[in-house]
Amino acid sequence: MPPQSDIHLDVIVIGAGISGLAAAIETALSGHHVVVFEAAGGLHEIGAGIIITPNSSRILKRWGLSDSLWASTTESAPLAIRSYTGRLLVSDGDFCKTLKERYNAPFAFLHRIDLQTALYARAKELGVGFQFGTRISNVNFETGEIISQSGVKTRGDLVIAADGLWSLCRAHFLPRDFEGVPRPTGDLAYRVVLTLDRIEDPELREWIANPRMSMWIGPKSHVVGYSLRKGTELNLVLVTPDDLPADVSRQAGSADEMRALFKNWDPILNRFLACVHSVKKWKLIHRKEMRRWIHTSENSNFVFVGDSCHPMLPYMAQGANSAIEDGAVIGRLLLHIQTKYQIGKALGMYEQLRKPRGDAIVKETFRQVSRHTATHSRRSTADIRE
Template identity: 50%
Template sequence: MSKELDILIIGAGLSGLAASIQCALSGHRVTVLESAKELAEIGAGLQLTPNATRLLLKWGVYDTIRGLCEPTTCTVYNYKGRILAHEDHFDKNNRRKYNAPFSDCHRVDLQQALVRKAEELGVKVVLSARVVDLDFDVGEGQQKRASVTTEAWKTYEADLIIGADGLWSTTRSVFLGRKDSPLPTGDLAFRIVLQLKQIEDPKLRKMVQEPGVRFWAGPDSHVVAYSMRGGTMYNVVLLVPDDLPDSVARVEGNLEEMRAWFEGWDPVLTQLLEHVDRVDKWKLMHRAEMESWINDQSNLVLVGDSCHPMLPYLAQGANSSIEDGAVLGLLLALPHFKSKHQLPKTLRLFQKLRKARGEAIARETFKQRKDFHMRDGSEQEARDALFLRQLGKELVGAFPSRWTCPVVQPWLYGYDAEKEPYEIGRLSRMFHHPVINMIFRS
């Protein structure tokens, strides 16, 4: 049988576009269906960590992203403004340790760069294509095809559907056979994008123009801020307890309410907030872990936020989604994938490789929330003492900020998605080795 697949990807987010690029590079025919009418500037800033940028470099995408900023420093303050942790040469250190950059950008700039690359590779990206129906039992034979019908009553058939439709995934609900809504985490985010021209204070302007990652850790809350678009734009995210009704996921925020949350915090932060003229308020959601990401017919697989959404506290939602797309596409390439008959085993191997990592990162984000959201008291004092003991020194052991933690950072940033299939391939010649057979049975 032919090794070429017709692949249909639902969702032109980062996981879907990453999957489209690597699947196209692997020789398959790929179509992406996106419900939005255009790829608009939604979601504001994004932190790209080395586990994803090494893939963007490999694909020739990284250097086409508009206005990338590599932060030269990474600093954690307590909410009063005292420095708890600081790393100079953060940009150079990441490139040295992981052979790939840590960069900040606008989400839409990355999305558009990925779309351009996908289309260069022959991927069809169809906008205004909201999926309303899926059928996983099309045709005859052991390996069923699947079909998708859009709101415009256009039907697409494929050997494989990749569900990459995000946190509010329709594909996930169809797969489970029931409506499966996201669950509140108890947090919400005030999301802010400031233009440099909005800021008059020279010190604040300098902070924006000289890229660095900054965190403020405080009671029940924390803040992250960084530059993007070449230092002409500043992204600020304020994480606080959720007070939105269950039925509301996103609203325009109230500026006075936002500022009141941070009254008494570091004057640098509160002065910055005085320049804000608009803020969005987002409920932060998550999902329960799934038993499987693959349907019984082995013609549907879920990736990204549709199966392992994450709190944004380690910036890994986007980065791990890019990993998903890369690993799936690589597993569908020669020398591993030689026939459509191998699709069920290939998807099971993908799940084996990716599910544990994706879910472990999701759990780690909750641990970071705990360490950054401590109320004043003995636990917070012990945390700060741990920070301060290593200030200005080479970090050793577990550290409250996983952004520079010598235990967690290598696990996150050092992951090489491209090596995953090839490590197994070298061991096993893919599916004919006892090790792989044991994986499939487990």
């Protein structure tokens, strides 16, 4: 039996995404009673593939997630980076293996819903309660009371806001800083998942069935692809300039339009795109940095985790990984409190530990955008000269 806190808090988590589930698991492991409130009617798939890096995979291993999750994980995948024409730029057959040996934890590819399902199952095993289909309309930051749209009031010793990029908690917490909607970056992502059983081309089937991570770098755009679910699916993310209306964050896209944008790219990429029947377009957006991640008062009892306080662009694959770290840190700090009056101290330590790291990663993702743009320009010119 793992060590547990000397007291048992009633903890409310708002949001059942990765950050909320992570916070719920670690907080429950610390001996506290946790209830998660989620607006959706159940777990739902957002995105598709997800890259789990060693900084969070070691946490997931410690949490004892199901064997079926790890059985579906792709770990041994060579890396290949190509120019948009298909010219090989970098190749590393031991990429995942090297990272695993260096950090003693896997670098892995998962389907997001597989991870969420495993986190949910583990939380349930630990006694975490779930209230699905419950949208929160108001939060009292002084008392720790939340009110649902139906008028039901619930009070906790601590409220953890894990309600994502469009956080209602953030809107109420920082009304003067709240900008109405997050700000666009100028890019969007086409997200595609292809299944092996729908592809007849032998070479394309081999690409999927023998897991690999591939990147194509081109003018104003780039593509990332990797195998999922033990080589039975291929996840493709194609990042290109944003053409969605200002008030639209995501919508169904046109497969023909997507193919037209990448028609001069690597022939094998275009053969994959020819297999696509439907596609989603996601505007890549960000938020202004928050001054505080906690409510500061004599009886501090409110804290943010994950995208609600540090949404991250996908260029470093750290959004979900940082959210898992957030949940692990806040839950582990709650292990050491001995009275309710120490909640504020634990939250202050959480902010000191996590905010500088989270804000630094967010800033680094923007620097990655600038590097991608410069690299696109140099390498595109080189390809034309060839």
